[in-house]
Amino acid sequence: MKSQIEPRFRVLVFVFSFLSLIMIGRICMLMLDDAAIQMKAETEEDYEYMTVEVSSERGNIYDRQGYLLAGNTVTYSIALNLQASNGHAQFIADNISDIFGLDHETVKKVADYPFVPGLNVEYTLTKDATKDQLTAFQERKANLPREYLNKNDRPENLDAVVAYPNIHRYYPNDDLAFNIIGFFPYKNPTSGAAYGIEQYYDDILAAQTISHRFSLDPNVPDRIPNLPNGASVVLTIDRKIQELCENSIKQTLANTEAKSVTVVVENPKTGEILAMATSPSIDLNEYWESGEVFTRDNKFNPAVMQPYEPGSVFKVLTMAIAIDSGVVKPSTIFNDTGVYTVMGTDIMNWNRGAWGPQSMVGCMQHSLNTCMAYITDLVGAEKFYEYLDKFRIGKPTNIELAGEDYYPVIKPGSSLWTQISLSTNSFGQGLMATPIQMISAISAIANNGVIMQPHIVREIRYNGQVEKITPSEISRPITAETARTVTDMLATSIEIEVLDDSFEYLLDQIRIAGKTGTGEIAIEGLGYVSTTANASFVGWGPADDPQFIAYVWVQEPKKGSIWGSEVSAPLFAEIVQEIYPYLRLPDDKTRQCLYTGVCPTEEPEDDYDDYGYGYYYW
Amino acid sequence: MKANNPSAYRMAPWRKQMKRIITILLVTFGTACVMLVYLSISERMTDINMKIQALQEERAEYSRNIADLTTDEGILTAYKTMQERAARAGFTEIDFEDNDQYAYVIVDGYTGAGINTEPQIQEPSSLTEIVSLIKPEYTESLQEWLYKRISTGIESYEVTN
Structure with a gap:
C-alpha cells in the first residue's frame, strides 16, 4: 500500500506545487505589467466607484x-x-x-x-x-x-x-x-x-x-x-411699505413719463431701509428682460447705482453747515437782489427773480440759490468741504447692495475746482450723489446730528445660527441742536414752499420737515438746460421726533411740471399718507391726545415760532 | 536476525488516510468559516452602502420638497395674492382719512404687530455633524483603534485623578 499511495501523493503534491508556482509567477507578472495595471485602474474606475453630485x-x-x-x-x-x-x-x-x-x-x-x-x-x-x-x-x-x-x-x-x-x-x-x-x-x-x-x-x-467618489466596493465603507x-438673508424692508411705494411711483411714472422714479424710506434712528422702490421694474422670474428695460441712463437700482446732481434738496445740508458753523442763525437776514456774483459769474435764482430781505427760513422757503452762495462764502471752502466729508457726500454708503456707485466731490486743490464750484455746490450743482447717499446724509438732521449706517439686511441665518445686524453710528457731522433748529426751519418753510393740495392735507395731519429740489441737467455742448430736470424731495417726520425719512427722485419728467414742488412733493405726500398708519404712527393731533390727554380742538390763528414764521402746532 | 528486528505497531494505512482527510476537511471547514464571516460582513456592508445611497436620495428629495413647499407657501402668501384673497373674503382696507373707521389706544406693555416684530421664519436647520450609519469598527484601522483606546484610557485616568 505504501509503495502505491505515497509516490502518487508525492506526484500530486509536485503537480499542485508546480501549478501554484506558475500561478504566483503569473500574478507577479500581471502585478508588474503596465498594461495590466492600467486595465485594473480602468476597471476599478468603471465598476468600483460611482461619482455622486x-x-x-x-x-x-x-x-x-x-x-x-x-x-x-x-x-x-x-x-x-x-x-x-x-x-x-x-x-x-x-x-x-x-x-x-x-x-x-x-x-x-x-x-x-x-x-x-x-x-x-x-x-x-x-x-x-x-x-x-x-x-x-x-x-x-x-x-x-x-x-x-x-x-x-x-x-x-x-x-x-x-x-x-x-x-x-x-x-x-x-x-x-x-x-x-x-x-x-x-x-x-x-x-x-x-x-x-x-x-x-x-x-x-x-x-x-x-x-463625491462613492466606492461600490462593500469593503470600502x-x-x-x-x-x-x-445662508438666508432677512431684509429690513417691509413688503407692505415697499408695495405702497411701488404702487405710487408706478402711477407717477405713467403720469410724468419720466425716465425713472425712485423712492427710499429709512428709519433715521437705526439706518434701516424700510423701502427702496424704483420704476420701471421687471418681473424677476423673467430676469432676461432687464437688458431691454435698463440702460446706462436708467439703471437697475438708481437708488444706489445712479449718482445725479440733486439740486435744491442739497440746500438742506448747506443750511445745516451754515447754522452748525455759526455763520448764520435762522433769523439772519440776506438781502436778495436776484443776482450773486462770484468771480464775474452771476448766480441767479430758479425763477431769475429777486426776493428782497429774507431770513434763512425765507431762503429755504423760496429756495434761493443766491442766499446759499452767500452763506457758503461765509462758511468758507475749507470748512464747507470738511462738513461734506462728515456728511459722507462723495463716498459710498457701503449699503449691502451690489453695484453701489459714487461720485467724488471735486474739492479745492483739484484743477477742476474754482470759487464758482463752491457757490454752485451750495445748491446741489456740480456735485453728484445717489438717493441713498442723500438720504443718509440728511438723516443726520432727522436724528439729532447722527448718521447711522444705512443698511438693508436685518439678519443672516446660517445653519441654525442667527446673526442680527445691529445699528451703528458712522458720523456725527452736526450738533443735535443744529439738527433740531434746521428741522424746525424746514418744517416751517415747507408750508410755503409746497402749495400742492395733497401736501397741504398731509401737513394738516403731521408736521413734516422737508425740502424740494429741481436739479437742472447738464447736456454736453449746451450746458444746463431748463427743459428737463431731476425733481427731488426729501422729508422727515413727525418733526418733533422723526420716525422716518423719505427721499423721492423723479428722473427727467417729460409730461406736465418738472418742478420738485409739483412732481416729487405730491408723491412724497401720497406715500407718507399711505405708510404712516402702517408705521403705527397716529397723526399729531391724535398723538397729542393719547400721550398728554389734552386734545386741541381748533387751530390757533396767530401763533408764531421763534423766527417770526407761523406754523400750526399743539 | 529476527531478534535484531523487533516488530512494532504502526498506524494502519486507512487510519493514516482518514487522518489526512479529516485534517483537509478541518482546514477546508475553517477556511469556509472564515469566508462565511467575510461574506457576512461584506453582505452587511453592501446592504449598509445601499441604504446610505437610498437614504441620500430620499434626503435630497425631502430637501427639494421642503424648498418647493416653502416657495409654494411664499406664492400663497405673496402680497398680491393675499390682497386678492382678502378682497374675495370681503375685507376692505381702512380709510385712514375717516376717523370713524379706526381708533388708536395705548395698551401698556403691548408692543403690537408693527414692523419691529421678530420675523416669523421656519427653516429646516441642516445637520451640523456628519451622521454615518457605519460603526467605527468598520472604518478605523488597528492603529486608529489602538490610539483611540490609549487616548480614552489616558483621558479616563486624568478624569479619575
Whole structure:
C-alpha cells in the first residue's frame, strides 16, 4: 500500500506545487505589467466607484416680517435615453410633446438620434418641466394603451423618457422689491447672480455642489458628506411699505413719463431701509428682460447705482453747515437782489427773480440759490468741504447692495475746482450723489446730528445660527441742536414752499420737515438746460421726533411740471399718507391726545415760532 | 536476525488516510468559516452602502420638497395674492382719512404687530455633524483603534485623578 499511495501523493503534491508556482509567477507578472495595471485602474474606475453630485440649496431672502421674497422651486429636466428611444420616435413624440409643450417634429427627430455608447447616450428635451407636467406624464405612462406594439410585438412604452430634478430660483412676489433683491439667472447659472442682495451676498447665499467618489466596493465603507444650505438673508424692508411705494411711483411714472422714479424710506434712528422702490421694474422670474428695460441712463437700482446732481434738496445740508458753523442763525437776514456774483459769474435764482430781505427760513422757503452762495462764502471752502466729508457726500454708503456707485466731490486743490464750484455746490450743482447717499446724509438732521449706517439686511441665518445686524453710528457731522433748529426751519418753510393740495392735507395731519429740489441737467455742448430736470424731495417726520425719512427722485419728467414742488412733493405726500398708519404712527393731533390727554380742538390763528414764521402746532 | 528486528505497531494505512482527510476537511471547514464571516460582513456592508445611497436620495428629495413647499407657501402668501384673497373674503382696507373707521389706544406693555416684530421664519436647520450609519469598527484601522483606546484610557485616568 505504501509503495502505491505515497509516490502518487508525492506526484500530486509536485503537480499542485508546480501549478501554484506558475500561478504566483503569473500574478507577479500581471502585478508588474503596465498594461495590466492600467486595465485594473480602468476597471476599478468603471465598476468600483460611482461619482455622486451632492448639492445644497441657495439661501432664501425674506422681508423683515419673514415673508419669502426669493426661494427655490423644483423643475425637471426631461431627457430621452437614446438606446431605448431609437425606433420608437413616433410613439414617444405622440405621447410626450403635448404634455411638456414640445415641438412634435423635434421630439421625433431627437428620439431617432443614433445611440453611440459613451458619446451619444441621452438628449435633454427641456430643463423647465413643472411638477404638474411630470405628474401628467407619469399618469400617461402608467395608463398607456396596450394595442400599440413595437417591432418585437411587445407593447410600446415610454421607458426612454427620463426625468431629473433641478432646483431653480423663484421669486414669489414677481416684481416686488426687484431692485433690492437682484436675480439669480436659473437658466444660465454659470453667469452668476446679478444686482442687489443676490449679487452682494452671492458667496453666502450660494448653494454648494461637490462631486463625491462613492466606492461600490462593500469593503470600502463610505459616507456622503452633508452640505449645509446657503445662508438666508432677512431684509429690513417691509413688503407692505415697499408695495405702497411701488404702487405710487408706478402711477407717477405713467403720469410724468419720466425716465425713472425712485423712492427710499429709512428709519433715521437705526439706518434701516424700510423701502427702496424704483420704476420701471421687471418681473424677476423673467430676469432676461432687464437688458431691454435698463440702460446706462436708467439703471437697475438708481437708488444706489445712479449718482445725479440733486439740486435744491442739497440746500438742506448747506443750511445745516451754515447754522452748525455759526455763520448764520435762522433769523439772519440776506438781502436778495436776484443776482450773486462770484468771480464775474452771476448766480441767479430758479425763477431769475429777486426776493428782497429774507431770513434763512425765507431762503429755504423760496429756495434761493443766491442766499446759499452767500452763506457758503461765509462758511468758507475749507470748512464747507470738511462738513461734506462728515456728511459722507462723495463716498459710498457701503449699503449691502451690489453695484453701489459714487461720485467724488471735486474739492479745492483739484484743477477742476474754482470759487464758482463752491457757490454752485451750495445748491446741489456740480456735485453728484445717489438717493441713498442723500438720504443718509440728511438723516443726520432727522436724528439729532447722527448718521447711522444705512443698511438693508436685518439678519443672516446660517445653519441654525442667527446673526442680527445691529445699528451703528458712522458720523456725527452736526450738533443735535443744529439738527433740531434746521428741522424746525424746514418744517416751517415747507408750508410755503409746497402749495400742492395733497401736501397741504398731509401737513394738516403731521408736521413734516422737508425740502424740494429741481436739479437742472447738464447736456454736453449746451450746458444746463431748463427743459428737463431731476425733481427731488426729501422729508422727515413727525418733526418733533422723526420716525422716518423719505427721499423721492423723479428722473427727467417729460409730461406736465418738472418742478420738485409739483412732481416729487405730491408723491412724497401720497406715500407718507399711505405708510404712516402702517408705521403705527397716529397723526399729531391724535398723538397729542393719547400721550398728554389734552386734545386741541381748533387751530390757533396767530401763533408764531421763534423766527417770526407761523406754523400750526399743539 | 529476527531478534535484531523487533516488530512494532504502526498506524494502519486507512487510519493514516482518514487522518489526512479529516485534517483537509478541518482546514477546508475553517477556511469556509472564515469566508462565511467575510461574506457576512461584506453582505452587511453592501446592504449598509445601499441604504446610505437610498437614504441620500430620499434626503435630497425631502430637501427639494421642503424648498418647493416653502416657495409654494411664499406664492400663497405673496402680497398680491393675499390682497386678492382678502378682497374675495370681503375685507376692505381702512380709510385712514375717516376717523370713524379706526381708533388708536395705548395698551401698556403691548408692543403690537408693527414692523419691529421678530420675523416669523421656519427653516429646516441642516445637520451640523456628519451622521454615518457605519460603526467605527468598520472604518478605523488597528492603529486608529489602538490610539483611540490609549487616548480614552489616558483621558479616563486624568478624569479619575
